[in-house]
Amino acid sequence: MTVFFTLTLSAVLLLLLTVAMALVLGWANQAFHVAVDPLVEAIDRVLPGANCGGCGYVGCNEYAVAVAEGKAALNLCAPGGVSCIEALAELTGQEATPALPYRAVVHCAATRDQRLPQQKPLYLGEPTCAAANLVAGFQGCTYGCLGLGDCVRACEYDAIHSIDGVAVVDYDNCIGCKACAAVCPRNIISMVPFKADRMLVVACSNPDNAAATRAVCPIGCISCSMCAKKSDLMQMENSLPIIDYNAYQDENDFALALEKCPRESLIFVGKPSPSDLEKVADEELPERVEADFQTTVDKTEWWG
Amino acid sequence: MDNVALLVQIFFGAALINNFVLHYFVGICPFLGVSRRIDMAFGMGCAVTFVISIAALLSWTFTYYILRPEAPLPSWLWRLAGGDPEVQIDLSVLSYIMYIFVIASSVQFVEMYVRRFFPPLYKSFGVFLPLITTNCAILFACLEIMKHLQDPMHLWGLAEALTLAIGGGVGFTLAIVLMAGIREELELCDIPKPLQGAGITLIVAGIMAMAFMGFTGVDQGIQNFLNAMIE
Numbered sequence: 001m002t003v004f005f006t007l008t009l010s011a012v013l014l015l016l017l018t019v020a021m022a023l024v025l026g027w028a029n030q031a032f033h034v035a036v037d038p039l040v041e042a043i044d045r046v047l048p049g050a051n052c053g054g055c056g057y058v059g060c061n062e063y064a065v066a067v068a069e070g071k072a073a074l075n076l077c078a079p080g081g082v083s084c085i086e087a088l089a090e091l092t093g094q095e096a097t098p099a100l101p102y103r104a105v106v107h108c109a110a111t112r113d114q115r116l117p118q119q120k121p122l123y124l125g126e127p128t129c130a131a132a133n134l135v136a137g138f139q140g141c142t143y144g145c146l147g148l149g150d151c152v153r154a155c156e157y158d159a160i161h162s163i164d165g166v167a168v169v170d171y172d173n174c175i176g177c178k179a180c181a182a183v184c185p186r187n188i189i190s191m192v193p194f195k196a197d198r199m200l201v202v203a204c205s206n207p208d209n210a211a212a213t214r215a216v217c218p219i220g221c222i223s224c225s226m227c228a229k230k231s232d233l234m235q236m237e238n239s240l241p242i243i244d245y246n247a248y249q250d251e252n253d254f255a256l257a258l259e260k261c262p263r264e265s266l267i268f269v270g271k272p273s274p275s276d277l278e279k280v281a282d283e284e285l286p287e288r289v290e291a292d293f294q295t296t297v298d299k300t301e302w303w304g
Numbered sequence: 305m306d307n308v309a310l311l312v313q314i315f316f317g318a319a320l321i322n323n324f325v326l327h328y329f330v331g332i333c334p335f336l337g338v339s340r341r342i343d344m345a346f347g348m349g350c351a352v353t354f355v356i357s358i359a360a361l362l363s364w365t366f367t368y369y370i371l372r373p374e375a376p377l378p379s380w381l382w383r384l385a386g387g388d389p390e391v392q393i394d395l396s397v398l399s400y401i402m403y404i405f406v407i408a409s410s411v412q413f414v415e416m417y418v419r420r421f422f423p424p425l426y427k428s429f430g431v432f433l434p435l436i437t438t439n440c441a442i443l444f445a446c447l448e449i450m451k452h453l454q455d456p457m458h459l460w461g462l463a464e465a466l467t468l469a470i471g472g473g474v475g476f477t478l479a480i481v482l483m484a485g486i487r488e489e490l491e492l493c494d495i496p497k498p499l500q501g502a503g504i505t506l507i508v509a510g511i512m513a514m515a516f517m518g519f520t521g522v523d524q525g526i527q528n529f530l531n532a533m534i535e
Contacts, residue, residue, distance in 0.1 A: 126493065
């Protein structure tokens with residue numbers, strides 16, 4: 001009798017509770033319904049969904065809300081590219097203003113050996129740029145790339161690597177999310193509008209005078225102003241040349257400036273030119289070595 | 305005054321001495337998952353405190369009136385069905401399923417309510433609410449309350465139950481915010497690869513648990529202090 005009663009009571013109680021909760025939640029779902037703008041949903045579907053944050057919003061959804069409310073420009077999504085902007089323009093009925101693909105550019109090209117002299121005692125601290133930037137004497141140049149790869153770790157797209165101690169962007173992979181620019185403690189990565197496949201950039205961030213720069217780097221800019229005199233699109237600011245990318249048309253504008261540059265501070269980045277490809281045409285590609293993950297899982301950067 | 309002393313003891317017991325996360329090791333998933341940044345951790349802590357209070361309120365009500373031994377509702381129904389008044393009807397087998405059920409649906413309800421009527425609040429911690437519907441810290445609080453409703457001589461009232469829940473929530477917030485602070489500093493450290501991520505986090509959690517053992521006996525001290533004040 002007791003067992004039977006307990007069982008029945010349990011079953012009835014749970015059944016009642018289930019029905020009651022189902023009714024309450026069903027009613028609440030109706031009563032507290034929040035209408036989501038169908039436009040926001042449509043925009044959200046068009047966006048790439050990478051949630052990279054390059055547009056300045058927390059995620060793709062936040063950007064979609066801002067676009068739907070008309071608070072954000074249509075051309076902020078770097079990964080989406082032109083097709084995304086066109087789709088957004090169609091959805092919102094606004095005019096499409098295609099944005100140039102902004103890509104990260106490292107304003108330093110000196111390898112670790114070139115940035116010597118490393119002073120003694122050698123830096124043996126944390127192998128991160130953020131930590132190395134805090135101490136003096138890591139390397140000669142106090143403005144250039146530290147080469148410890150904070151940007152490499154920040155990049156989710158495998159588009160930036162530390163090669164010979166200097167960060168080099170892989171433009172096949174870069175989507176322009178600005179993650180590397182945000183993390184660089186020396187602020188030497190900036191976003192440049194790529195109007196052509198290869199762009200001329202200033203590969204030095206050292207604003208010191210000629211003697212001081214020469215003392216720490218064999219290729220850094222010595223602020224001789226030759227390029228600024230030879231090209232209208234360049235001007236000196238803070239002892240460094242600035243390229244006016246708004247007026248940038250063609251790399252041919254810079255032929256004279258390049259010729260006159262006594263250092264190697266003006267370089268092209270992006271896709272290689274046909275003449276460059278010709279030069280290396282007979283060279284064989286090195287065999288690509290695939291990592292054997294069964295034996296080489298450890299990428300420990302242990303300096304201890 | 306005795307009652308207040310008990311409440312203070314329950315509060316500090318749940319918040320510091322028997323901290324849910326660091327003493328009982330419940331609620332570890334959000335403790336490890338959402339402790340990357342201090343602001344996120346604080347949001348999570350607030351959400352847990354909020355939900356744990358609601359869960360305690362509901363589970364105390366259900367336990368007191370239905371699930372505990374000698375609870376009024378089943379006894380009344382038993383006598384109504386003509387059963388022997390000497391025999392007890394004990395429905396405590398239902399406690400787990402009942403608690404999970406009640407917590408999950410009430411959190412759903414609260415989420416919908418907050419989303420409709422307090423959009424800023426929903427934005428700040430609404431996203432965490434679905435994560436903690438079946439959080440073990442909350443179920444643990446309910447079971448702890450149930451434990452204190454077993455002996456008819458020393459029944460906890462609603463005030464004690466809510467104090468335990470809020471104390472547990474505050475303790476969880478404290479632990480997760482401390483953890484987030486440590487993890488933000490860990491970002492700058494050179495951790496050997498095998499220990500990166502979850503490994504070093506668990507080690508830190510263990511050290512924090514040992515540090516919290518230092519609070520053992522504080523409840524006795526507080527009780528002595530309050531007794532001295534009464535006298």
